[in-house]
Amino acid sequence: MATVALAIFVALFSLLPPSLSAKGHHYKPGDNVVIYVNKVGPYFNPHETYHYYQLPVCRPDKVETRSLTLGEILDGDRMAVSLYDVNFGQQVDNKELCTMKLTTDYIEQLKEAIEDLYYFEFVVEDIPLRGFVGHFEESGFIPHTHKLYLWVHHHFHLEFNDDQIIYANVSTRDKQPVSLDDTIIAPLEIRFTYSVSWHETKTTYAQRASKLIKDNSFFPKTLEVHWLSIINSMVLVFLLLGFVVIILMRVLKNDFARYNLDEDEVEDLDQDENGWKIIHTDVFRFPPYKTLLCAILGVGSQFLTLATSILVMAMLGMFNVHHHGSMNTAAILIYALTSCISGYVSSNFYRKLSGDNWVWNIVLTSCLFAVPFFMIWSIVNTVAWAYDSTQALPFTTILLLLMIWLLIGYPLTVIGGILGKNMAETFDAPCRTKNIAREIPVVPWYRSGFMHCIIGGFLPFSAISVELYYIFATLWGREQYTLYGILFVVYGILLSVTACISIALTYFQLSNEDYRWWWRSIFSAGSTGFFVFLYAIFYYYKRSSMSGALQTMEFFGYTMLACYVFFLMLGTVSFFASLKFIRYIYVNLKMD
Numbered sequence: 001m002a003t004v005a006l007a008i009f010v011a012l013f014s015l016l017p018p019s020l021s022a023k024g025h026h027y028k029p030g031d032n033v034v035i036y037v038n039k040v041g042p043y044f045n046p047h048e049t050y051h052y053y054q055l056p057v058c059r060p061d062k063v064e065t066r067s068l069t070l071g072e073i074l075d076g077d078r079m080a081v082s083l084y085d086v087n088f089g090q091q092v093d094n095k096e097l098c099t100m101k102l103t104t105d106y107i108e109q110l111k112e113a114i115e116d117l118y119y120f121e122f123v124v125e126d127i128p129l130r131g132f133v134g135h136f137e138e139s140g141f142i143p144h145t146h147k148l149y150l151w152v153h154h155h156f157h158l159e160f161n162d163d164q165i166i167y168a169n170v171s172t173r174d175k176q177p178v179s180l181d182d183t184i185i186a187p188l189e190i191r192f193t194y195s196v197s198w199h200e201t202k203t204t205y206a207q208r209a210s211k212l213i214k215d216n217s218f219f220p221k222t223l224e225v226h227w228l229s230i231i232n233s234m235v236l237v238f239l240l241l242g243f244v245v246i247i248l249m250r251v252l253k254n255d256f257a258r259y260n261l262d263e264d265e266v267e268d269l270d271q272d273e274n275g276w277k278i279i280h281t282d283v284f285r286f287p288p289y290k291t292l293l294c295a296i297l298g299v300g301s302q303f304l305t306l307a308t309s310i311l312v313m314a315m316l317g318m319f320n321v322h323h324h325g326s327m328n329t330a331a332i333l334i335y336a337l338t339s340c341i342s343g344y345v346s347s348n349f350y351r352k353l354s355g356d357n358w359v360w361n362i363v364l365t366s367c368l369f370a371v372p373f374f375m376i377w378s379i380v381n382t383v384a385w386a387y388d389s390t391q392a393l394p395f396t397t398i399l400l401l402l403m404i405w406l407l408i409g410y411p412l413t414v415i416g417g418i419l420g421k422n423m424a425e426t427f428d429a430p431c432r433t434k435n436i437a438r439e440i441p442v443v444p445w446y447r448s449g450f451m452h453c454i455i456g457g458f459l460p461f462s463a464i465s466v467e468l469y470y471i472f473a474t475l476w477g478r479e480q481y482t483l484y485g486i487l488f489v490v491y492g493i494l495l496s497v498t499a500c501i502s503i504a505l506t507y508f509q510l511s512n513e514d515y516r517w518w519w520r521s522i523f524s525a526g527s528t529g530f531f532v533f534l535y536a537i538f539y540y541y542k543r544s545s546m547s548g549a550l551q552t553m554e555f556f557g558y559t560m561l562a563c564y565v566f567f568l569m570l571g572t573v574s575f576f577a578s579l580k581f582i583r584y585i586y587v588n589l590k591m592d
């Protein structure tokens with residue numbers, strides 16, 4: 001059994017794209033070096049990509065594609081062999097690639113691409129080479145001129161060490177571009193050319209990854225990390241946490257002193273009983289919609305595990321920084337493998353809450369994330385497909401993902417569920433629950449559930465708001481954020497803030513003699529997801545230059561999904577923190 005599991009695990013991780021430090025190809029002088037053409041797309045829409053040959057460019061009669069890893073496909077890569085004839089160590093100057101007759105349609109297509117700041121990406125030896133398709137100049141208010149130019153020459157700069165390629169880039173500016181003005185007459189005949197220069201370098205193959213990261217001149221926006229604001233927010237959060245913990249401890253100590261007095265002392269003090277003590281006969285009354293509650297806790301726990309493992313793997317440098325694809329693949333695989341956690345937690349807690357329809361519970365658990373994901377993904381994929389974008393997944397990839405879910409994710413949920421059900425103990429509440437429920441007093445608006453959600457969502461959100469920009473800029477921009485250590489600390493802070501706020505809010509709720517804390521605790525901190533979504537709207541309109549239906553759909557679709565995951569994760573943390581807290585205070589209460 002264990003060996004089978006290990007074999008599956010190893011097989012799955014072989015789907016990960018090779019990292020840059022993998023053993024490279026060894027060339028003999030004069031060997032053919034294949035340059036692949038990959039994708040093109042608007043510079044400001046990182047997730048809107050098309051195949052290079054969708055543009056009117058020089059192309060072979062028969063397009064030969066290269067097989068890709070899952071991560072590359074998810075990243076929108078679609079590689080095909082180019083016409084560039086490059087041989088190891090051989091200089092080429094000014095060789096013709098092809099001569100094209102551009103029709104009116106082609107010219108229009110190129111003009112649109114240049115106006116949208118299209119860039120192209122070639123790949124040689126896993127090194128991405130990027131450049132702009134054209135160039136446009138806008139000058140003067142009156143008369144307003146608008147000039148479009150097409151780059152027609154590519155110069156490849158290749159660096160080698162002994163018999164291996166270490167570094168490469170492409171430049172387009174070595175020759176004057178061709179103007180695509182309104183005055184030109186179609187068909188326009190254009191001669192595309194290229195040149196290649198080889199340079200020796202001392203960098204070894206093993207060191208090339210770090211050189212590639214540093215020399216990312218095409219996307220020069222390096223993230224300026226505002227250390228001060230990060231430290232500032234951390235200090236504030238720690239102070240806040242400290243205050244909450246101290247105040248709560250004092251209040252609780254008072255409460256215990258008051259509640260645990262002997263009978264005669266109580267008479268002296270002439271207190272009427274109120275506060276959280278009197279609801280001890282109700283506080284462990286099981287909530288409605290148990291199935292859904294348990295499913296949320298199950299899937300939330302699964303994502304907590306997933307997020308933690310991804311962050312740890314990233315800190316250990318297990319991902320290829322040039323592709324989000326490697327991280328996506330890892331996330332998919334870990335999601336599938338951690339499905340047993342969701343099944344276990346969900347059905348275990350369900351059984352504790354004396355639920356009896358465990359089949360329905362497991363079905364709901366396995367659908368709770370998969371169904372919304374599938375719906376959003378199919379909408380986005382359909383739009384991408386209609387746009388003929390390489391972001392639309394090929395049929396075989398869809399099948400593969402479906403298989404991963406059907407053959408690994410779903411069965412593991414069921415196995416985890418059966419284990420959880422059989423290993424469940426009784427809930428073991430510290431106080432007995434009476435048959436008849438107490439009436440819940442009416443509370444003023446500022447103590448309502450809605451306000452709890454606002455407070456409970458806003459505080460965790462503010463703890464991460466500074467880092468959110470970096471996360472968004474990395475996922476939806478060109479920046480590279482490699483400070484996973486900070487991210488990990490922030491993640492830890494986020495979870496602790498959530499737990500503290502949840503405990504404080506639950507305490508207030510119980511003090512108001514409202515014992516319906518089960519669902520409230522999930523929503524009060526889970527609402528952080530809603531605030532993150534508000535931030536996403538702000539980011540989209542104010543901090544990014546994304547545009548167009550495809551990119552907008554992708555952004556909001558996947559952001560919505562991410563916020564939903566936030567809700568599940570933080571709701572789970574909040575719930576278990578509250579549960580632990582409530583157990584603690586009622587265990588320490590002297591019962592009559």
Ligand SMILES: *[C@@H]1O[C@H](CO)[C@@H](O)[C@H](O)[C@H]1NC(C)=O
Nearest residue numbers: 157168169170171172215217
């Ligand atoms: C390509 O790399 C060389 C060496 O690092 C550098 O001098 C050159 O400016 C680069 N060209 C482009 C277009 O980035």
